[in-house]
Amino acid sequence: MKPHRICISLFISLLISTLSNAQSNYPKGDFISPVEFPMLLSGTFAELRGNHFHSGIDIRTQGVEGKKILACADGYVSRIRISPFGFGKTVYITHPNGYSTVYAHLSGFNPEIDAWSKAEQYRLEQFDVDLFPQAGLIKVKQGDVIGYSGNSGSSQGPHLHFEIRDSKTERPVNPLLFGLAVKDFTRPTINGLRLYPEGDNSLINGSKTPYNPVIAGWGLSYRLSKSDTIEVSGSVSFGINAHDLLSGSNNKNGINRISVFSGSELFFEWNAESFSFSETRYINSFIDYATYSSSRERFMRTKIEPNNKLGLYRKATSNGILHAREGIIYPVKIEIADGSGNTSAINFVIRGRPGQSESIKPKINGQVFSYKRLNRFVTPHLKISMPGDCLYDSIVFEYSSTASDRTYCAPVHKIHNTETPLHNYYDLSIRVDTAYHKLADKLVMVILNSKDKPSSAGGKYQNGFINARVREFGRFSVMADTIAPVIKPLNIANNKKISAQQSIRVSISDNLSGIKSYRGTLNGKWILMDYDPKNNLLKYNFDELLNQGVNEFLLEVTDDAGNTGRYSALLMN
Numbered sequence: 001m002k003p004h005r006i007c008i009s010l011f012i013s014l015l016i017s018t019l020s021n022a023q024s025n026y027p028k029g030d031f032i033s034p035v036e037f038p039m040l041l042s043g044t045f046a047e048l049r050g051n052h053f054h055s056g057i058d059i060r061t062q063g064v065e066g067k068k069i070l071a072c073a074d075g076y077v078s079r080i081r082i083s084p085f086g087f088g089k090t091v092y093i094t095h096p097n098g099y100s101t102v103y104a105h106l107s108g109f110n111p112e113i114d115a116w117s118k119a120e121q122y123r124l125e126q127f128d129v130d131l132f133p134q135a136g137l138i139k140v141k142q143g144d145v146i147g148y149s150g151n152s153g154s155s156q157g158p159h160l161h162f163e164i165r166d167s168k169t170e171r172p173v174n175p176l177l178f179g180l181a182v183k184d185f186t187r188p189t190i191n192g193l194r195l196y197p198e199g200d201n202s203l204i205n206g207s208k209t210p211y212n213p214v215i216a217g218w219g220l221s222y223r224l225s226k227s228d229t230i231e232v233s234g235s236v237s238f239g240i241n242a243h244d245l246l247s248g249s250n251n252k253n254g255i256n257r258i259s260v261f262s263g264s265e266l267f268f269e270w271n272a273e274s275f276s277f278s279e280t281r282y283i284n285s286f287i288d289y290a291t292y293s294s295s296r297e298r299f300m301r302t303k304i305e306p307n308n309k310l311g312l313y314r315k316a317t318s319n320g321i322l323h324a325r326e327g328i329i330y331p332v333k334i335e336i337a338d339g340s341g342n343t344s345a346i347n348f349v350i351r352g353r354p355g356q357s358e359s360i361k362p363k364i365n366g367q368v369f370s371y372k373r374l375n376r377f378v379t380p381h382l383k384i385s386m387p388g389d390c391l392y393d394s395i396v397f398e399y400s401s402t403a404s405d406r407t408y409c410a411p412v413h414k415i416h417n418t419e420t421p422l423h424n425y426y427d428l429s430i431r432v433d434t435a436y437h438k439l440a441d442k443l444v445m446v447i448l449n450s451k452d453k454p455s456s457a458g459g460k461y462q463n464g465f466i467n468a469r470v471r472e473f474g475r476f477s478v479m480a481d482t483i484a485p486v487i488k489p490l491n492i493a494n495n496k497k498i499s500a501q502q503s504i505r506v507s508i509s510d511n512l513s514g515i516k517s518y519r520g521t522l523n524g525k526w527i528l529m530d531y532d533p534k535n536n537l538l539k540y541n542f543d544e545l546l547n548q549g550v551n552e553f554l555l556e557v558t559d560d561a562g563n564t565g566r567y568s569a570l571l572m573n
Contacts, residue, residue, distance in 0.1 A: 028179035030097050031072040032142060034162050035059055035149075039182050041246050042159055044339055045174040046272030046312075047254020048287065048298050052280040053272065054254065055172040056102065056163035057182075061149035065107045065158045069147045072101050077138035077146075080109075080117045080131040084531040087161065088153025091146050094135070094167055102163035107150025112138060118528065125519075125526045152532070166274075173274040174256070176339045183247040184340040187219045188255050192241035193334070193346060194288070194299050195230060198321045201355055202234030210239075215346060222346035232324040233353045238268075239288050239299035244338040257337040260302055262322060262330050268302045269314040282310035284421035285392040293419050305392040307371040307423070324352035369397045382413050383465070386426035390471075395420060409436040409443060409478040410466075416473040425469040428457075432466060432478055439480045442561045444513045448475040456481075456513045456560065481512040481561035490537075492553065494569040504529075504540040506555060506567070513560035520555045523547060529555075548573055 033039055043058030061067045071093055078100065079092035087104035091113060094100045108114060116138065120131050140146060151158045164175045176182060195211040197204050204211040214225040224230075238260060243252040260268040270286075285308040288299040302320030304313060313320075324330060330350040337343045369375040371391040377384040377399065401411045410430050432443060445459035445468040457476065459468030466478050490505040492498065506529075508515060518538065520529045522545050529538045538555070551571045558564045 026173065026177045026179075027097055027099075030095070030099075031101070031164070031175075031178050031180065032070070033180060034070050034072050034101070034103060034160060035061070036068055036070065037062070039180065040249055041182060041253065042249065042251045043161075044244065044246075044253040044256070045172075045176065046256060046275065048283060048300075051284060053275060053283055055275075055277070055280070056104075056161050057175050059160040059162055060249075061158050061160055063158060065148065065150045067149040067160075068145045069103050069106065069149055069160060071140040071142055071144045071146050073097070073142045075101075075140055076136050077113060077133055077140065078135065080113065080129075080133065082117065082121070082127065082129050082131075083153060084128060084533050086153050088155060089147070089150065090153075093140060093146070098167055099173075100165045100167045102161075102165065103147060104161035104163075105150055105152050105155040105159060106147040107152060109147045110145050113146065121528050122526070127529060127531055154534075169276070171274050171276050174272070174339055177273065182340070184338065184342065185247050186245045186338075187342045187344045188242050188244040188336045188338050189218075190215065190222050190240065190242050190336065190344055190346055192297070192299065193224075193348075194239035194241070195232075196237045196239065196301070196303065197232075198235040198237050198303065202236065203232070203353075204236060205231050206233075213348070217346070218344075220343065220345050222344060224346075224348050228347075229349045229351050231353045232322075232350050233355045235321050235323045236350065237301060237303035237321045238332075238334065239301045240334055240336065241297060241299045242336050242344075244342075246338075253338075255336045256339040257335075258300060258302075259335040259337075260320075261333040261335070262317075265317075266315055267317050267322065268320050269316075270300070270312050271314045272312050275310075275312055279310050279312075281423055282308050282392075284423070286310060286312075289421045290419035306394075307389065307392045322350065324350055326352045326354050328352045366396045366398060368394055370394045381411060381431040383429040384415070384426060387424065390422045390424045390426050392421065392423060404477060407479070408446075409433055409439075409480055412448065412475055412477045414475050418472070418474050420473055422471050422473065425471045427467065428470050428476065429465040429467045430476060430478055431464055432461070434464075436478075436480060437464065439482070442480045442482050442563075443478055444481050444561055445470075446477055446479050446512070447472070448477065454479060454512070458513075458560065479512060481559065481563065483511045484563040484565040485510040485515060485557040485559050487555060487557055487565050487567040489567065489569065492569055492571060495572065496569070497572045498551075499573050502542055504542075504553065504571075506538045507536050508538055508557050508565075509536045510557075510559045513563075516558050516560045518555065518557045520553070523552050546573055 040060045042060050047054045073095045075093045075095040078094040081090040089106040090104040092102050149160050163172050165172050195204050216225045217223050242255050244255050256272050258270045285305045304316050304319040333347045335345040371388050371394050373388045375386040398416050400414045404412050409432050440461040443461050443466050445457040445466045446454035447457050457468050457470050459466040486509050488507040520527045527540050529540045554568045556566050
């Protein structure tokens with residue numbers, strides 16, 4: 001064999017080996033499915049969610065609660081999290097192979113886990129707990145039932161949220177890389193393409209606005225419906241709107257990889273194999289947030305903003321921006337892939353055109369907020385202190401205020417715009433009208449949506465101002481919350497006989513500041529009441545604390561403004 005052929009053969013072998021190893025670093029035979037029936041997914045790893053990437057896969061549970069959930073491998077229960085929000089009722093199992101598995105939104109646990117966690121809840125007199133059993137205290141074998149499928153926490157329907165994490169780093173990894181059997185032979189779908197002019201003098205087809213070509217085709221043969229050539233003066237970045245369908249499912253799921261080629265060169269690549277929870281909010285910079293905030297469409301962008309530290313980028317030449325030189329033709333291919341390796345692609349051509357002879361850099365009117373340093377903005381009625389790491393890029397800050405009616409205790413302050421995302425919290429202080437200082441302990445900062453509906457942003461009163469830490473721009477004001485939470489008994493009443501029922505069910509709600517805490521007692525002793533905020537429901541399943549004869553039930557619910565509602569009843573057993 002000739003020397004150059006030997007070199008080529010060695011290179012190809014090395015490339016194949018490298019690609020193979022990239023997909024074989026994870027044990028393929030260690031984990032079994034956490035369910036007893038074929039896995040159908042309603043959510044995939046790293047798909048785009050509100051302010052975060054999805055950290056696992058969502059497994060359908062046939063639309064019902066109570067399906068057996070199995071330990072995927074031998075190990076021990078290292079954490080039990082019970083919360084009315086987020087993952088709801090969750091079991092974490094640590095395995096000897098260096099990975100941990102997470103089973104979330106459960107309706108309940110197996111008897112051993114249930115007894116241990118309930119004992120801790122009663123000891124702490126708290127429903128919302130984060131528990132860490134001693135290593136090896138609760139051992140499990142592969143295939144053991146650890147709990148039952150549910151809809152607890154922030155779930156929007158019965159399913160199992162399942163994760164595999166690196167035990168040392170807590171980084172979630174795509175579970176499909178561990179050999180779990182999920183049927184997927186369907187290529188991703190490209191819904192839209194967008195090109196963005198980058199720089200003050202850049203044009204796309206003679207325009208300064210983003211360009212949205214009409215696309216046609218499917219699979220590997222997506223194309224532009226009209227001309228395949230796009231004229232660019234200066235620099236351009238790309239955005240792609242896409243989703244994936246799995247075999248046997250109609251759910252629109254996320255994609256796992258974006259690759260952009262300029263000619264034969266890999267220009268940009270984003271690969272969601274694994275990520276850190278500390279970087280998941282960078283999703284707001286990864287997508288075209290302005291478009292998302294107005295239409296809920298998500299265009300995934302190649303441009304990397306200066307303060308975007310997301311670690312999912314594998315390559316980004318010139319931070320994902322293509323600089324088109326005059327007279328040069330750039331064949332562009334954007335390829336997307338799902339977690340099973342199915343791919344689709346769109347091809348088009350960029351032709352570099354002469355740039356503009358004169359600069360059209362816009363005049364800056366207003367204060368520049370830098371992503372690098374502390375920014376302050378002060379008026380007699382408002383104070384802002386914003387660390388530089390709040391922003392993904394520098395902005396020209398916008399502000400205005402309008403007088404308010406008696407609904408509010410301060411003017412309505414419009415702070416920049418809702419099309420600009422923020423990564424971290426900043427300090428916001430709003431001066432309260434003098435007439436409302438007497439209600440200091442009942443005052444709440446609120447943010448108004450597009451329909452003027454207020455929601456609480458919290459805050460504390462100090463020296464005539466309400467001070468809060470917030471993580472969004474928008475319209476803010478202050479309101480007084482003097483109304484206690486409302487308690488409505490659903491299946492009990494005073495002097496009611498309850499011997500034929502198994503539980504107490506009560507509805508609780510609050511008008512503004514939100515539920516802060518609740519405490520239920522039976523005959524003076526604290527009782528464990530599950531809280532489901534989605535349905536405003538508190539539930540106590542009868543246990544040994546229920547006496548024969550007369551039982552005195554008392555419930556106290558307090559909101560964030562310190563208002564407390566009370567309900568009591570004598571129950572006959």
